[in-house]
Amino acid sequence: MRLFKRKNKFEAELVKVPKQEVEKIKLFTLLDLVQNGHLIGLKVKDYDSEDSMYRILEFENFRVHFSEWSEWTIRIDVYNGSESFEVYRSPGLKIDWYSSTVGLAQWEKGSLEVEWSQEGAWCSYILKKIKEEKQKLDLKRVSDKRIKELEEKQKEERLRRDNEEKKKDFNNLFQNKL
Known part of the structure; x- marks a missing residue:
């Protein structure tokens, strides 16, 4: 609220402050972590059984459950010891x-984002x-991609050198026959 003085009168004007958007967790991010979290050491x-899938991604003091029967459900529980609370x-x-x-x-x-039932x-x-674990997973992917590209370049370079050497050897062989 702002106060203004105009000709010996005070007037108040309400200033609307835009509400700050709270960042949300995308369900795809949770799926990515439960599928690939083992790459960065997540538990x-x-x-799984014959007719359904059930995975638990476990962190310190919270778990993310993925269960599939006819439809999929994602559940997040906070826990302390043997007590747990669905959020x-x-x-x-x-x-x-x-x-x-x-x-x-x-x-x-x-929504395809986490909408907390308990805040x-x-x-x-x-x-x-x-966010931290997703960032670690993304960095691991980038690192793995760079390593793979480097290995491919090294393999290509070895192949090129081998071909050059063979070319030289065979060139010498056929020049001696002439």
Whole structure:
């Protein structure tokens, strides 16, 4: 609120401050971490059966559950010892595990981002941890890609040198025959 003085009168003007958007966790990010988290040392427990999949991505003081029966559900629980508390449950989801896609099931309404059912200090803690681990995974991918490119260049260089050497040897062989 701002106060102005105009001709011996005070007037108040309400100033609207834009609400700061709170960053949200995308469900695709959680899927990426549960599928590939083992590459960076994350604990991913696999409880798959013949007709369903169930994975748990475990962090310090919270777990992300991926369960599939007819539809997929993602659940986040905070825990301390043997006590746990559900803070997020997704609507019914269609997840293609092999092409890494996430969508809403046919009749479900909802979001493809985490919408907390219970809010508290854990929201920012979980967001921070998920972002950190996603960043580590992305850096690992970039590093692996660079290493692979370097290995391919080295392989090409070795092949080029071998070909040059063979070319020289065969050139000498045929020049001696002339």
